[in-house]
Amino acid sequence: MGNKILEVRNIKREFKMGTETVRALKGVNFEVNAGEFLTIMGSSGSGKTTLLNILGCLDKPTEGEYLLDGTNIGSQSRNALARLRNHKIGFVFQAYNLLARTSALENVELPLLYNAEISAKERREKAVHALESVKLADRLDHTPNQLSGGQQQRVAIARALVNEPVMILADEATGNLDSRTSYEIMALMQELNQTQGKTIVFVTHEPDIAAFSNRTIMLRDGKVLRDTVNEGRKSAKDVLASIPAADDY
Amino acid sequence: MNVFNLLRIAWRALQRNRLRAFLTMLGIIIGVAAVIAMVAIGQGSKKSIQDQLSSMGSNMITIRPNSNVTAGARLDATTVQTLTLDDVKALQKQSQYSSAISPAVSTRGQVINGALNWPTSMQGVSPQFLDIRKWELQEGVIFSESDVATAAKVCLLGTTVVANAFTPGENPVGKIIRFNKIPFTVIGVLKSKGENAFGQDQDDIIIAPYTTVQKRILATTYFQNIYVSATNANTTQLATAEISTILRTSHRLKPTDEDDFAVRTQEELINTFSSTSQLLTVLLTAIASISLIVGGIGIMNIMYVSVTERTREIGLRMSIGARGIDILLQFLIEAILISITGGLIGVALGITASKLVTTFLSWPTLVSQSSIVLSFFVCALTGVFFGYYPAQKASRLDPIEALRYE
Numbered sequence: 003m004g005n006k007i008l009e010v011r012n013i014k015r016e017f018k019m020g021t022e023t024v025r026a027l028k029g030v031n032f033e034v035n036a037g038e039f040l041t042i043m044g045s046s047g048s049g050k051t052t053l054l055n056i057l058g059c060l061d062k063p064t065e066g067e068y069l070l071d072g073t074n075i076g077s078q079s080r081n082a083l084a085r086l087r088n089h090k091i092g093f094v095f096q097a098y099n100l101l102a103r104t105s106a107l108e109n110v111e112l113p114l115l116y117n118a119e120i121s122a123k124e125r126r127e128k129a130v131h132a133l134e135s136v137k138l139a140d141r142l143d144h145t146p147n148q149l150s151g152g153q154q155q156r157v158a159i160a161r162a163l164v165n166e167p168v169m170i171l172a173d174e175a176t177g178n179l180d181s182r183t184s185y186e187i188m189a190l191m192q193e194l195n196q197t198q199g200k201t202i203v204f205v206t207h208e209p210d211i212a213a214f215s216n217r218t219i220m221l222r223d224g225k226v227l228r229d230t231v232n233e234g235r236k237s238a239k240d241v242l243a244s245i246p247a248a249d250d251y
Numbered sequence: 252m253n254v255f256n257l258l259r260i261a262w263r264a265l266q267r268n269r270l271r272a273f274l275t276m277l278g279i280i281i282g283v284a285a286v287i288a289m290v291a292i293g294q295g296s297k298k299s300i301q302d303q304l305s306s307m308g309s310n311m312i313t314i315r316p317n318s319n320v321t322a323g324a325r326l327d328a329t330t331v332q333t334l335t336l337d338d339v340k341a342l343q344k345q346s347q348y349s350s351a352i353s354p355a356v357s358t359r360g361q362v363i364n365g366a367l368n369w370p371t372s373m374q375g376v377s378p379q380f381l382d383i384r385k386w387e388l389q390e391g392v393i394f395s396e397s398d399v400a401t402a403a404k405v406c407l408l409g410t411t412v413v414a415n416a417f418t419p420g421e422n423p424v425g426k427i428i429r430f431n432k433i434p435f436t437v438i439g440v441l442k443s444k445g446e447n448a449f450g451q452d453q454d455d456i457i458i459a460p461y462t463t464v465q466k467r468i469l470a471t472t473y474f475q476n477i478y479v480s481a482t483n484a485n486t487t488q489l490a491t492a493e494i495s496t497i498l499r500t501s502h503r504l505k506p507t508d509e510d511d512f513a514v515r516t517q518e519e520l521i522n523t524f525s526s527t528s529q530l531l532t533v534l535l536t537a538i539a540s541i542s543l544i545v546g547g548i549g550i551m552n553i554m555y556v557s558v559t560e561r562t563r564e565i566g567l568r569m570s571i572g573a574r575g576i577d578i579l580l581q582f583l584i585e586a587i588l589i590s591i592t593g594g595l596i597g598v599a600l601g602i603t604a605s606k607l608v609t610t611f612l613s614w615p616t617l618v619s620q621s622s623i624v625l626s627f628f629v630c631a632l633t634g635v636f637f638g639y640y641p642a643q644k645a646s647r648l649d650p651i652e653a654l655r656y657e
Binding site for chain 2: 055058060061080081084085087088089093095099101102103104108112113115116117118161165
């Protein structure tokens with residue numbers, strides 16, 4: 003398992019706001035192998051959002067190199083980056099970002115629509131398969147307003163999985179969910195990571211969420227403060243089971 | 252990049268917001284419907300006039316005393332007086348290219364038959380008038396040359412006069428009616444001709460020998476018109492030239508004098524009316540086109556608003572792999588779909604409106620295929636033109652900023 007998915011080498015990112023220069027990242031270094039479940043933590047202003055954007059090929063570093071699955075993104079054009087995002091990355095956002103008035107199935111198919119090589123039939127099959135793996139096979143035609151927050155996030159995760167990316171990039175994916183539903187999502191993440199070997203990079207500021215991952219990188223003021231393996235990694239399933247079932251929906 | 256996928260994406264995006272899409276295309280619908288209907292009305296009236304004038308015989312030539320031919324305005328025999336019996340005789344003797352000649356005078360008056368009466372007009376002509384106008388009788392006989400010589404008080408009635416001055420079922424032939432207090436014997440009934448191009452009832456007429464009208468009613472020796480039919484359609488120009496020469500001599504005009512008459516062929520009349528209705532059609536179309544432009548501006552406004560409203564959606568699409576060009580084409584196709592759909596509905600509405608106008612207002616309409624094709628084309632162009640700038644703005648959004656947009 004020495005397959006390096008992410009290689010982050012001394013990344014720096016500066017923003018010019020008028021006359022001032024904001025240095026969001028001041029030299030970040032780390033590597034991620036296939037199959038890891040990594041959390042990136044930090045308070046506001048630590049640079050974790052900027053780092054996320056660079057990892058997600060939405061932004062380029064001002065200095066340093068970032069290699070995604072062997073490709074140096076600094077040298078890629080805007081269109082090439084879009085292709086990379088389509089093929090290699092699956093985003094999961096805090097606010098789900100599903101298309102309104104659109105069925106779960108169509109939402110999940112969306113990334114595949116931008117991939118000219120996939121036929122309509124394949125697209126449908128892959129989307130159904132992805133929804134099955136997040137256990138929403140019975141709600142294919144539901145629109146977002148017919149789904150709970152947790153279900154919507156699961157649709158978003160299915161969408162992130164549908165084009166078989168090398169990594170899932172989650173930005174505060176449990177931020178809009180209550181604790182029980184958050185644990186359900188984390189259980190799903192762990193399952194995807196353990197049984198399907200998906201590489202997951204999860205950005206959060208909540209320590210109890212970070213406890214479910216294998217490794218935590220702590221950012222502060224644009225630099226890596228700590229890069230540690232989680233010894234006492236919890237199983238979200240177990241945590242769920244231990245919570246008293248209060249109101250049942 | 253798959254064109255089908257893009258079409259799908261754009262179509263689904265419009266479907267999500269059907270009401271808004273419809274309201275956006277309303278301007279286009281109205282604009283196109285208006286253009287189609289206006290052109291149909293213009294073309295319909297043009298064709299109807301053409302048909303009318305053609306049915307009178309394309310070899311018919313109309314001579315008027317010294318007038319600029321306005322749209323069918325008729326001059327009173329008493330105001331301009333230059334055409335006389337000598338002219339008619341000169342034409343009969345000298346013209347080689349004319350096959351029939353008839354002078355004409357007319358007057359309005361009241362027809363009285365017992366208890367019934369009806370206001371109508373009487374045309375005084377020679378028997379050849381019916382040949383020239385291709386007008387047949389449905390009953391009775393036409394008056395003769397001797398009737399003309401004696402200024403006999405005989406007449407032919409149009410079907411409208413019969414309907415209003417006689418009881419239903421009564422045969423007017425042989426009866427005596429009074430026109431402006433003068434008794435006339437009805438010797439025939441004209442076949443129905445219906446309305447002319449100006450909406451006038453051609454059957455609301457009495458035809459009598461010109462001598463009768465001149466001597467007994469108007470007390471004039473002048474004519475308002477002389478109608479001539481050329482020997483055939485090809486000789487009309489020759490006939491016209493010939494007539495002018497003959498009349499100039501008959502009126503003793505010096506070479507430097509202007510004509511105190513006007514000779515017009517049916518063709519010229521058709522062209523005059525054609526060009527007038529053409530101008531009308533162009534004007535109406537221009538006005539209707541303005542609403543098309545307004546419709547296009549409406550599309551542009553809504554697309555701009557749409558781009559702003561869907562900023563997060565655009566950010567999302569970019570994050571999952573849509574390139575700038577994918578976003579641009581999506582919004583452009585949305586705009587084109589709106590304008591083309593609006594065009595289709597507008598065409599259907601325009602055709603329906605034209606048919607309704609014909610049914611309820613009895614105006615003739617002729618939907619022109621070229622107006623449909625042109626409108627369609629203009630719609631597509633409108634979509635492209637007015638949709639481009641918002642689409643370009645959408646494609647240039649920064650995905651990170653877009654995703655953060657509230």
